[in-house]
Amino acid sequence: MEINLDKNSATEGLIKITLNEADYQPKVEEKVKEYSRKAQLKGFRPGKVPAGLIRKMYGKSILIEEVNELLSKSVIDYIKQNDIKIIGDPLPVMEKTALIDWDNQKEFEFEYLIGLVEPFSIDYTLKINSYRIELDDKTLQDTLDRLKREYGEYSEPEEYADGDDIFGVWGPAGTEDKTEVWLLQDQLNESEKKKFDGIKKDGTVTLDITKLFRESSNLAKALRKTDEEIQSVSGEYEFRVTRFHRVKNAGMNQEFFDKVFGKDVVKSEEEFMTRLRETVQKNYDHEAEHYTDHRIQDLLLDHTEITVPENFYKKWILAVNKGSVTEEDVSKNYDHYVKELKWSLIFNKVSEDNGIKVEHEDVVARARDLIRAQFAAYGITDSLNANIETMTDNFLKGKEGENYYSTYNRVRSEKVMSILREKLDIIKDPISPADFLKTMEKTNQD
Secondary structure, eight states, rough: OEEEESSSSEEEEEEEEEEEOOOOHHHHHHHHHHHHHHHTTTTOOOOOHHHHHHHHHHHHHHHHHHHHHHHHHHHHHHHHHHTOOOEEEEEEHHHTEEEETEEEEEEEEEEEEEEEEEOOOTTTTTTEEEEEEEHHOOOOOOOEEHHHHHHHEOOOOOOBTTTHHHHHHHETTTOOOOOEEOGGGGOOOOHGGGTTTOTTOOOEEEEEEETBBBSSSHHHHHTOTTTTTTOOOEEEEEEEEEEEEEEEESSHHHHHHHHOOTSSSSOOOHHHHHHHHHHHHHHHHHHHHHHHHHHHHHHHHHHHHOOOOOHHHHHHHHTTTTTOOHHHHHHHHHHHHHHHHHHHHHHHHHHHHHHHOOOOHHHHHHHHHHHHHHHHHTTOTTTTTTTHHHHHHHHHGGGGHHHHHHHHHHHHHHHHHHHHHHHHHEEEEEOOOOHHHHHHHHHHOO
């Protein structure tokens, strides 16, 4: 066997393989004997089918199968032994393969197109601007009010009162085109909300569609239209009430404390507010960390020079998505594909630079934590410890190993991002939850 790499450029090359009869024939003969032992043909006893007959009937298919298996292993071994950094997988040059005469040739030549990764480095001295979200009293009170409402007593009165959410059907005035809609109190402007005073179930109200909601995004959701489409919406809508939704907020008592944090976790209003503040702050810390991770990713993508072999990469995308992605799709979304590829290469480079490894015990521990968190969200903790190991094992074996693979990747991602947050110079400015939300909205729009 002869195998070598010809570089067409710094980022593309051809692996060329020449196979002689001595390379594949022993495996072919072994497979012929195996077929002879297992074949069941009329006129022959089991295991006594002549090898010559097997060659005549199955020789070509056996040859192709063994050559392909030998090729696959040889290409992979060559790449590993020579420490060749590649993108995706080697692509067989089908034009070359199509010329093979399997019936008469004894020597075969094959070519594989590969995409190469040029050496690059990560700049761990980069400075990144991010945020530290500082919980304020208003946000904490808003959270408490939401929880009181969420765990309050629900009723459906016959007549509207301030604070009720309103269900109904509506449409442009004077038309029969009606759709269902749900109007939430905290989304409505006071001027239009007052029109419901004294209205009973099945009553009708005429609303100014442009003045109804405080935010245009709420109008877009209610009309099931895009932000652009609602720009042309105006006029009056007739609204017929089908029901009112009223909530009597929960009180600051033990029943409420238990519903929010679990039975007897907190036993006083003071303990409840302390735990609530810690929980809300922790949630905002996670959001800020998530934002920081995105800033890290964007900055590393902008400051890491990686040349992508465009010709190879487009062919590879089409090959791995055969039938579901067209050349037009690839051209249209190529920048997105390149961004994903570059981040994958950067991610792997960081992992390699810092010797990051994920052990089986890491995966098990992460799965265990996920299960505990899931059950804790439903207030189930007492009976969990006795069954946690069995549940963890069953989870990791689920979906034919897919759960294990996804948990492994999750742990690896957490380790890589933790290293980057530690090494990079991250400047965190204080920001309120409200201002952070505005920043995120602006970022998403951009």
